[in-house]
Amino acid sequence: MVVLSKPAIEQISLIQNHKPTFFSGLPTIDLSKPDSKTHLVKASEEVGFFKVTNHGVPMDFMERLEAEAVKFFSLAQPEKEQAGPANPFGFGNKIIGPNGDLGWVEYLLLQTNAKSISQISLAISRENREIFCSAVNDYISAVKKLACEVLELLAEGLKIQTTNVFSKLLMDEESDSVFRINHYPPCPEIQALDCNLTGFGEHTDPQIISVLRSNKTSGLQISLPDGSWVSVPPDHTSFFFIIGDSLQVMTNGRFRSVKHRVLANSQKSRVSMIYFGAPALRERIRPMPVLMNDGDESLYRDFTWSEYKKSAYKSRLADYRLGLFEKREGLL
Ligand SMILES: C=C1C[C@]23C[C@@]1(O)CC[C@H]2[C@@]12CC[C@H](O)[C@@](C)(C(=O)O1)[C@H]2[C@@H]3C(=O)O
Ligand SMILES: O=C(O)CCC(=O)C(=O)O
Ligand SMILES: [Fe+2]
Numbered sequence: 001m002v003v004l005s006k007p008a009i010e011q012i013s014l015i016q017n018h019k020p021t022f023f024s025g026l027p028t029i030d031l032s033k034p035d036s037k038t039h040l041v042k043a044s045e046e047v048g049f050f051k052v053t054n055h056g057v058p059m060d061f062m063e064r065l066e067a068e069a070v071k072f073f074s075l076a077q078p079e080k081e082q083a084g085p086a087n088p089f090g091f092g093n094k095i096i097g098p099n100g101d102l103g104w105v106e107y108l109l110l111q112t113n114a115k116s117i118s119q120i121s122l123a124i125s126r127e128n129r130e131i132f133c134s135a136v137n138d139y140i141s142a143v144k145k146l147a148c149e150v151l152e153l154l155a156e157g158l159k160i161q162t163t164n165v166f167s168k169l170l171m172d173e174e175s176d177s178v179f180r181i182n183h184y185p186p187c188p189e190i191q192a193l194d195c196n197l198t199g200f201g202e203h204t205d206p207q208i209i210s211v212l213r214s215n216k217t218s219g220l221q222i223s224l225p226d227g228s229w230v231s232v233p234p235d236h237t238s239f240f241f242i243i244g245d246s247l248q249v250m251t252n253g254r255f256r257s258v259k260h261r262v263l264a265n266s267q268k269s270r271v272s273m274i275y276f277g278a279p280a281l282r283e284r285i286r287p288m289p290v291l292m293n294d295g296d297e298s299l300y301r302d303f304t305w306s307e308y309k310k311s312a313y314k315s316r317l318a319d320y321r322l323g324l325f326e327k328r329e330g331l332l
Contacts, residue, residue, distance in 0.1 A: 013198045015198060020218075023232055026233070027042070029052050031053070037156045038157055044243050044247075045254055045256065047258060048257055049240065049242055050241050051239070056146070057239070061138050061139045066215060066273075070183075073106060080106070089110055089120070093107075096317060099315065101317040103262070104197050105262070109178060110179045117137060117140075120133075146211060148167035166247070172280045174281070175280055176278040176281055177277050179274070180274045182274070185264075196263040197263065198263070199263055199264040201317045202259050202260065202261040203260070204259055204321070208244050211241055211242075212273070213238075213239050215236050215271045217269060217270035219263050220262050221261050222260045223258065245308070249299075252300075281306035282305075282306065284302060285304065287300070308325065311325075
């Protein structure tokens with residue numbers, strides 16, 4: 001167990017309090033509409049973030065997992081720690097990643113295959129563990145299917161003939177996808193301050209695509225191309241999609257891997273669950289030839305997901321991880 005020398009809250013970065021601006025232009029894509037693929041491509045290019053409605057995932061799967069998560073996070077600290085530490089998978093509290101990032105958050109980080117989920121040692125009775133694991137497995141299967149549907153629509157929207165080019169990476173038996181459940185407890189102390197407390201610091205997701213669902217508590221913010229931060233109005237019935245670094249590379253920079261962060265709330269708990277769709281470790285991450293026009297060059301040097309992941313885990317949350325993989329003038 002890592003012991004924080006000063007009270008944790010004093011070590012977590014504060015974010016200057018600007019009036020929270022809700023994102024009025026949030027791209028919202030209704031998957032039941034025939035033109036959804038065009039809107040998905042536009043949102044991935046312009047924002048790198050969108051909300052999906054009419055997604056077909058039963059509300060019961062979302063609610064069941066949320067209820068299980070609330071039960072888990074309300075256990076006493078030593079009990080939760082039986083599932084930890086989160087290096088790389090398990091329970092984590094305030095410490096995010098291996099390089100000194102801190103946030104007002106506790107979480108469970110899991111591999112997505114059923115075997116590793118069933119092996120997680122939760123300090124709950126056998127019967128309750130089965131209920132927890134079945135809620136996680138049902139949810140992951142449904143969200144993975146949804147992620148694949150959206151990736152196929154994106155491929156179609158990009159006029160790529162083989163529509164499963166992206167989704168097959170997530171469907172691979174050796175896909176390195178991960179799943180995370182975050183709990184941001186309320187932090188009443190910040191009410192007295194003219195600042196926000198970091199729940200989860202700014203970063204981009206290294207994978208292909210992330211599918212996020214939260215309860216009704218706000219906190220998620222994304223960075224727009226002009227550098228401003230906007231708050232995403234919570235919607236517990238919908239899914240939010242985040243374009244990851246790998247999809248930015250596969251589209252040679254056409255899609256935007258979006259910077260995002262979470263602010264802690266002074267009064268309400270936020271619970272979010274995120275599926276990070278990733279390829280297998282051996283997979284090469286490079287621009288799709290069909291997306292390159294004559295004379296186009298790759299903006300990035302060739303690398304595998306394994307190389308990128310290793311490099312990402314040496315970085316701090318806010319680092320620009322793709323920088324090390326960009327071809328720069330003079331270094332071509
Ligand atoms: C500081 C870190 C946490 C992180 C690994 C990293 O070194 C840099 C990327 C971080 C991130 C962001 C998206 C996901 O939440 C995550 C699981 C991932 O794959 O990359 C986290 C990593 C983590 O929390 O371990
Ligand atoms: O908890 C959230 O809403 C977002 C967290 C996040 O961005 C992450 O876990 O990578
Ligand atoms: Fe993220």
